[in-house]
Amino acid sequence: MSQGAWVLVVALVLATAFGVYRAARDGRFRGTHRVKGAVEEEVVESVLAGSDIDHELGERATLLQFSSAFCAPCRATRRILADVADVVPGVVHVEVDAEHHLELVRRLGVARTPTTLVLDRHGREVTRASGAPKKDEVLATLARELA
16 A cells, blocks of 8 residues: 555544544533633632623523534524523523624633533533533533532
């Protein structure tokens, strides 16, 4: 086999491995990120504090979605989170255009769209998912985090 064929085989194996990795992690809720500027002992009042986003927080939780205009998975995520907010009492869905809120995006460590943050009733980040989450996973996460 020629050197070019070996390069092609290696490139295909690496691309397949990366695709499997992304499929396994995409849309999964895991952990939170430290808010830039917050002191370790300081309790952050709300991740939205100091931003120009003036939406009311949910009584139990807020699903904060960062989207962009060109993002196709953002539309699917919008539908899923809106459905969950309609089904679960006390939960509100808020969509934020990442391009128009770059300071907040940087401060919260949002690296891609869609990114969904689950906020508690005080506006503190409980968990997050990068990518389009599945409805069942959003419901399970809310049940686990808000129990």
